[in-house]
Amino acid sequence: MSRKSFVLTMALLTAAIPCFAQAARDYVSIVGSSTVYPFATVVAETFGKTSRFKTPKIESTGSGGGFKLFCGGIGVAHPDITNSSRAIKKSEIDACAANGVTDIIEVKIGYDGIVIANAKKAEQLQFSRKDLFLALAKNVPDPKGSEKLVPNPFKTWKEVNSDLPNTAIEVLGPPPTSGTRDAFVELAMEGGCKKFDWIAAKEKEDEKQYKSICHAIREDGAYVEAGENDNLIVQKLEANPNAVGIFGYSFLDQNTDKVQGLMIDGVAPSFEAIADNSYPISRPLFFYVKKAHVGMIPGIKEYLHEFVSEKAWGEEGYLSDRGLIPMPVAERTAVAQDVKTLRVNVSRH
Amino acid sequence: MNELVPPKPKTIDLVNASLAKRRASERLFRGIGLISIMMALMFLFMLFYSIVSKGYTAFRQTHIQLEVNFDQQLLDPAATRHHDVLSSADYSSLVKASLSKLFPDVTSRNEKRQLHGLVSAGAAYQLRDMVMADPALLGQTLQLWVPADDDVDMLIKGHIDRDGPETERRLRDVQIAWLDQLAAQEKLSLKFNMLFFANGDSREPELAGIWGALMGSIYTLLVTLLLSFPMGVATAVYLEEFAPKSKWVDLIEVNINNLAAVPSIIFGLLGLAVFINFMSFPRSAPLVGGLVLAFMTLPTIIIASRGALKSVPPSIREAALGVGASKMQTVYFHVLPLATPGMLTGTIIGMARALGETAPLLMIGMVAFIVDIPSDIFDPATALPVQIYLWADSPERAFVERTSAAIIVLLGFLFVMNALAIILRKKFERRW
Known part of the structure; x- marks a missing residue:
């Protein structure tokens, strides 16, 4: 590099980076x-x-x-x-x-509806919000019936609800940074959590404890954080018929030939059901x-x-x-x- | 003399005895090396295969041929030919009219909606641009190829199963029947996807292009190059040729090497704090992106340039000093020209790394939906890898192939830059 061009570049640079404030x-x-x-x-x-x-x-x-x-x-x-x-x-x-x-x-x-879905070729499942809470919460009420919490012992859907198939709980969902996760936790998890009267009673006494019970998602591998990319979840569901995924309605809408939306509390995630508010997780x-x-x-x-x-x-x-x-x-x-x-x-x- | 003592083994026998074992271990080592290379090649091949096989279809796009009547009465009834009138006229009704002419028996409102859904919303923009460029078109009737909707494109390319149940498709049976009719009349065909190279981002996959992102990348890299190359070379020359040996210089050296290993997101945070929050540069501008990436590439350039300067033999310097050149003259007229190829190689590799970077751009707002093509370094812009990231996250299926196609383009640029570095090195490198 010649000296002249070197000097020239330097001059250009000093001209190019004046400290300026954004005008308009x-x-x-x-x-x-x-x-x-x-x-x-x-x-x-x-x-x-x-x-x-x-x-x-x-x-x-x-x-x-x-x-x-x-x-x-x-x-x-x-x-x-x-x-x-x-x-x-x-x-x-x-x-x-x-x-x-x-x-x-x-x-x-x-x-916007939040959809629980699995692969088209898999069995059409029906969940209640209570099932979802029991399957995904970090701590659940003691299955033996007492009013205390135990770390989530459920490994298969059948253990959660005897009407569900005997397959391992494997749920692909968004990470904590996602708004979809916030909404899922508030609408589905908390909705199921409230079904236990003694937990619902806590909402008034100790809101903080109530939230920590209802909003904590298990971390033992049954809930898989699949990243912010909802397309990825759709692809993974297709590859693994036993898994269930959580994502926004627009992704179900675009992929109805690959995945099926599952009924929650007896309502399927359809355009009409979300619009008239009968679908619970919207x-x-x-x-x-x-x-x-x-x-x-x-x-x-x-x-x-x-x-x-x-x-x-x-x-x-x-x-x-x-x-x-x-x-x-x-x-x-x-x-x-x-x-x-x-x-x-x-x-x- | 004791004949019972066995004779001392000869060296050659010892060697011969261990030979098989040594050869075996050599074979094993070679085998392992070969296997690792094969595995690397296999993964590379799988990567290329998956990208190319998914992406090559995006370079062609389904078009539909329409007979468009540029109705003067509809577009510009007063014949003003005024810019604003032509710009805001209802071009989509021209498209709808020509579709209705093709399928005159479609009358119900719902069916009409489905029929109009076959053609991209971009068709109306295409007609508008044509009229704006040449108002004499008003009143004429032309045969035009307009882009089809992305769902149609996916069906034609076989990404939607046309035999599956109707409810599981985004196209209805009647729409597929219309398409078959169009295909039979040769009014449906795959054409080179010019829009992919000419447009900025779009939420309509058939209109989305990489030109905006590419321009953003170019402006960003321009700023990076203009900053990091002169600064990097000047630093290297000073440290290598002029700096006295001292503790401070050693400290600086260690820190430069450390900086080269700092994760790039840190530079993004620095850019956010210094350039945007403190100096109030505009968010999302290639200027800030370029500054941040310049910081990131500086250590690479400095290290490569110092390597290049070190490889110039001392005899060159001594000879120059011997005939009476000053230190400055020695460096500028003898050492630098000989070190330039090495420096350029390092710079190009640094630039190639900067081209593929997204993490620091995330912090300074360059990960955004930007439709307009940036025209200078202050306009909001994205960059190629950011565009790939955004498309990969879009729900529409047609973005899958576009994502892969954009990756192909990015890989193409990286390949060209690395090839340039190798050619420069081969052509100008001198060995002593």
């Missing part, structure tokens, strides 16, 4: 839940292709990570919208307020908007309108093609009204 942003920045990500990205893409605005940028950070970034402050360096597979927590509202993020608009977009999905950014960043308002339009989140909209379960018409109208008027509906109290 002409695209919407969205962070948050990986469950909402497949829906938000479709809306963002349609919005980008059909409007004069740039396509919003969407990062999949998980619900908690999304709120952390979202509550970082007001200004172009911070995201405008965060997606979430659960409602915002009080602690997060406080964290937001501490950084000056006070006017937050909550938008509920629909429902949860609402949300996103949260920073009102202070509307008007500051071009396109936020228009993106919101695209999201709450009937062609997106309606019964025949493109989001339902992707597996989002729409809300009833009255609820959709109410949420859309909030969005159009930008009504701040998250308060600190």
Whole structure:
């Protein structure tokens, strides 16, 4: 390398890295839940292709990570919208307020079902939430009948419930960082846990102990953490007909020729059953908007309108093609009204 | 003389006696070596086979031929030819009209929906881009090949079992019948998948492409190269040629070697703390990605460059100094040119490693859904390996083959870069 070109590169470098602050942003920045990500990205893409605005940028950070970034402050360096597979927590509202993020608009977009499935060629099983709790909890009530907890002794489904087949319990599910896992634990595990009256009674006395009983998943190998990749779980189920998997409804929707959704409490995970709330393990999905950014960043308002339009989140909209379960018409109208008027509906109290 | 004492064994006999054993152990060692190489090759072959066999189909995409009438009345009734009017016109109804012309007996609302589902949403964007580029098309009727929906593509490529029960497929029986009809009229065919190379990311598998991710990778690597190469070479030259021997220099050396072994996610955390939180650089920008990867590759480049400088024989330096060159002149005109091939090799290998890196990019927001193609180092962007990661996690089945196809492209780039490093070394390397 000649001396001249060396000097030239050095000069270029010093010119290329001035310390600068970000001046403006002409695209919407969205962070948050990986469950909402497949829906938000479709809306963002349609919005980008059909409007004069740039396509919003969407990062999949998980619900908690999304709120952390979202509550970082007001200004172009911070995201405008965060997606979430659960409602915002009080602690997060406080964290937001501490950084000056006070006017937050909550938008509920629909429902997502959590599916328990096994391979198509395997036997169609039927679980109750109680079965799931007994099969997967770290500690279960003593099978001999006393009101105390013992480490989960069950090795096969038959031991859990005599109606189930005599195969080993092997469940592939998401890791603790996943929102799907949170929802599964809260809806399925806790739902089954409550069926024991003496545990349900603990909810009032000692909520912490109640949660630790109902929410702890066994770690002796019967529950296999299969990573955040739901496609991987589908592939593993196909290879192993004895295993049962836990994942989001949209993956069942795309793979009905490979896996079958199992009935929970007698209800199969179908589009209709999740929509009318008869399927027990379903949860609402949300996103949260920073009102202070509307008007500051071009396109936020228009993106919101695209999201709450009937062609997106309606019964025949493109989001339902992707597996989002729409809300009833009255609820959709109410949420859309909030969005159009930008009504701040998250308060600190 | 005692004749009963056996004669002392000759060395040659001892050697001959142990020969079989020694040969056997040599054979065993060779065998083990051969087996390990065969196993490595086998795994490599399995990897390539699984990627290529899954991915090669993605380079072709099912298209449907439609007769499209660019209806002036529908698109631009006032004949303004204005940019905004043409841009926001309803092109999907053109696609729907031409499909209805092909299947005039489809009338019920539900069946119409299913019929329109055969063609990708991208067809409307394709028509819009054509009209925007050439408004004279208005009023004309053309035969066009438009991309089919990803479910159709999967059926044609055999990834959906057409004989299975209807409820287990994403395509209904009537849709398959229509497709058979189209195929019989030669209006259905697999064509080279241009969109895969020209588009950015998309949630419609048939529209998703790697161009955005590739540009992101290129911008990122450009920043990395511009930073890490001059800095790495300057550091190596100073440490090797000018630095006095002292405890401090030893300490720096040890630390450089340690840095080369630091997990890359740590550099991502550093980038998040320093560049984004402290210096408020934009998130998701190739600038920050490049800075972070530059930190990661610097130690590799420094170590390779120092190796290259060390291999230049001292006689070259002594000769230059002997004819009156200064230390600076010796280094710049004699040592550096001879060490350049080695330095370039190290740099290219460092760059190849940076190209395949995702972990540090996760921390600085480059793992994101970005549709628009980045146009400079400040625009939000992803990188090729990140795109692979995102597609692998998508529910649509058509992304499986696209994931593998993107891996093929990434492997292609890595292969070219490593080949370049070998060619440079072979061509310019001098041995003394």
